[in-house]
Amino acid sequence: MEEQTVPLNQSKKITIYQLCVTSLMTAVMCILGPMSVPIGTIPISLTNLVIYLSVYLLGAKLGTLSCIVYLLLGMAGLPVFSGYSGGLARLAGPTGGYLVGFIFMAFISGLFIEKSSGSLVWSVAGMILGSGVLYLFGTIWYVILMDCPVMAAVAACVQPFVIFDLIKIALATVVGRQVRGRLIQAGLIV
Numbered sequence: 001m002e003e004q005t006v007p008l009n010q011s012k013k014i015t016i017y018q019l020c021v022t023s024l025m026t027a028v029m030c031i032l033g034p035m036s037v038p039i040g041t042i043p044i045s046l047t048n049l050v051i052y053l054s055v056y057l058l059g060a061k062l063g064t065l066s067c068i069v070y071l072l073l074g075m076a077g078l079p080v081f082s083g084y085s086g087g088l089a090r091l092a093g094p095t096g097g098y099l100v101g102f103i104f105m106a107f108i109s110g111l112f113i114e115k116s117s118g119s120l121v122w123s124v125a126g127m128i129l130g131s132g133v134l135y136l137f138g139t140i141w142y143v144i145l146m147d148c149p150v151m152a153a154v155a156a157c158v159q160p161f162v163i164f165d166l167i168k169i170a171l172a173t174v175v176g177r178q179v180r181g182r183l184i185q186a187g188l189i190v
Helices: 016-032 047-075 088-092 096-115 120-146 150-157 159-185
Strands: 005-007 013-015
Touching: 013 016, 016 047, 047 088, 047 096, 047 120, 047 159, 088 096, 096 120, 120 150, 120 159, 150 159
Parallel strands: none
Antiparallel strands: 005 013
């Protein structure tokens, strides 16, 4: 049986399997993203954990696409952001930079995972670098919109999350590597 494909552009094709997994990971983000623990201005959510898993399973481009679709659903008003919120105002608000920063985090993390063929050290380094870019982008956005000092923004929006994000990276690395290995064995991904 020949696998059906949908043209992505002239030289690349995306398989039905890839579309399904991309959609599935977007759905998982929509389910787990709203579940959050409010600890201040920005709550702890599981969104970045799902993004890390997405890029392990899908790679940089499709993992990032999954994240973009999630953001578009939230922008359209679906309550998929932390605290079961959504809408353009949330995306354009003071913490919206962290939401938009997920795109950069996904792409950077995915590139490292892809280019290193899933090497543990480089995968973790990529996720840490991606998280650093997320923090930088979100903090700059927050500082501009809230007109506050950078160190106050870092204390409120970055420091409380570093340990939790490192735990999510460790969890995503263990689970992502296992699932990816099984999918490769099954011949579902290369």
